[in-house]
Amino acid sequence: MQDCTPLRGALIGCGFFALNQLRAWQAQQGVAIVALCDSDPRRLTAFAEYQPDAALFTDAQIMLDELQLDFVDIATPTVAHKPLVLMAAQAGLQVICQKPFAATLEDARLMIDACAERGVSLTVHENFRWQAAIRATIEQLRTGSIGTPFFGRVSFRSGFDVYRLQPYLAKTPRFIIDDLGVHVLDVARALFGDVSRLTCETRRVNPAILGEDVATVMLAHDSGVTSVVDFSYATRLHKDPFPQTLLEIDGDAGSLRLLADFRLQVHDMQGGLREVDVSPQVPAWSEAPWSAIQQSVLSLQNQWLDHQRAGTACETSGTDNYNTQALVEAAYQSAETGTTVKPRRWK
Numbered sequence: 001m002q003d004c005t006p007l008r009g010a011l012i013g014c015g016f017f018a019l020n021q022l023r024a025w026q027a028q029q030g031v032a033i034v035a036l037c038d039s040d041p042r043r044l045t046a047f048a049e050y051q052p053d054a055a056l057f058t059d060a061q062i063m064l065d066e067l068q069l070d071f072v073d074i075a076t077p078t079v080a081h082k083p084l085v086l087m088a089a090q091a092g093l094q095v096i097c098q099k100p101f102a103a104t105l106e107d108a109r110l111m112i113d114a115c116a117e118r119g120v121s122l123t124v125h126e127n128f129r130w131q132a133a134i135r136a137t138i139e140q141l142r143t144g145s146i147g148t149p150f151f152g153r154v155s156f157r158s159g160f161d162v163y164r165l166q167p168y169l170a171k172t173p174r175f176i177i178d179d180l181g182v183h184v185l186d187v188a189r190a191l192f193g194d195v196s197r198l199t200c201e202t203r204r205v206n207p208a209i210l211g212e213d214v215a216t217v218m219l220a221h222d223s224g225v226t227s228v229v230d231f232s233y234a235t236r237l238h239k240d241p242f243p244q245t246l247l248e249i250d251g252d253a254g255s256l257r258l259l260a261d262f263r264l265q266v267h268d269m270q271g272g273l274r275e276v277d278v279s280p281q282v283p284a285w286s287e288a289p290w291s292a293i294q295q296s297v298l299s300l301q302n303q304w305l306d307h308q309r310a311g312t313a314c315e316t317s318g319t320d321n322y323n324t325q326a327l328v329e330a331a332y333q334s335a336e337t338g339t340t341v342k343p344r345r346w347k
């Protein structure tokens with residue numbers, strides 16, 4: 001008989017994005033968020049209104065010592081990921097950790113090894129590839145609707161004021177590749193596979209921020225695809241597509257175009273065109289413009305739960321995400337040195 005006891009989870013880090021994770025957990029069967037933890041007591045108290053029955057902690061170690069938990073969902077900034085993941089692994093808990101997973105690839109390796117040694121799963125909350133429109137495009141590629149792809153463009157260009165809700169983004173010396181590029185580069189990996197070489201150029205257009213807000217990356221994938229991954233928070237458009245990722249993929253038997261407003265075009269060899277509506281089924285609690293992202297959080301959690309039940313690793317496991325994180329590192333190195341870089345890879 002199947003065990004129907006809900007998995008007992010704790011959400012660590014109760015800031016801007018964590019509310020999406022909490023609301024998505026609340027919509028899941030078989031999960032109970034029984035504790036919330038934030039080192040800032042004011043943020044913790046304010047957040048507790050969304051889960052009034054949760055136990056509240058300002059210290060994660062005390063929480064892990066006092067409670068019987070099955071998993072932790074870490075939604076803190078990257079700097080806190082390593083100590084929290086190591087702590088959770090030590091306590092024998094399943095771990096989900098927000099992107100960017102690690103400050104360095106050495107930290108990523110330490111976290112992966114610690115979880116493997118303790119026999120607990122490590123999943124990175126890399127949600128962009130779980131957006132409905134991205135999954136629909138992956139499915140088109142998988143079923144061969146455009147033959148063998150040879151070129152891809154993965155593009156995220158916007159002038160949305162991300163600094164209002166996430167003011168820390170204006171103050172970080174590494175900005176767009178680290179924060180947003182990590183998602184878009186991961187989408188490129190999900191579509192075309194791992195990368196053998198990359199070249200990157202960056203710019204800072206907004207003088208009021210510290211880091212780069214524009215980047216263009218060219219990647220050579222093992223699959224033979226050449227892709228251009230470009231992202232910008234300095235692009236002014238009459239109708240801003242934020243937060244949509246747009247795609248152009250050419251294959252030897254046709255082309256795909258994922259356009260704004262979730263329109264996926266399939267162009268065939270005869271010059272024919274089929275347009276598919278790939279709009280997400282957005283959760284009731286979602287709100288514009290975040291709906292597609294909020295759907296992807298729910299979808300990532302669904303996958304995680306399926307894999308927990310099956311005892312298998314999620315698609316965005318720590319080891320998988322190591323290779324995405326390696327693209328981020330390689331992109332900064334390429335931009336700094338003006339050279340083509342071979343990204344490191346998990347083995």
Ligand SMILES: NC(=O)c1ccc[n+]([C@@H]2O[C@H](COP(=O)([O-])OP(=O)(O)OC[C@H]3O[C@@H](n4cnc5c(N)ncnc54)[C@H](O)[C@@H]3O)[C@@H](O)[C@H]2O)c1
Pocket residue numbers: 012013014015016017018037038039040043058060075076077078080084098099100125126127166168179293
């Ligand atoms: N997947 C996505 O689409 C997406 C979107 C936005 C942000 N994020 C990621 O989510 C993470 C959090 O971003 P945010 O914008 O919500 O940040 P935030 O600053 O709004 O919230 C982070 C919270 O973590 C708390 N915190 C920090 N260290 C802690 C510790 N050791 N123990 C307990 N609490 C601690 C802070 O007090 C704060 O309340 C980042 O890694 C960010 O990149 C992901």
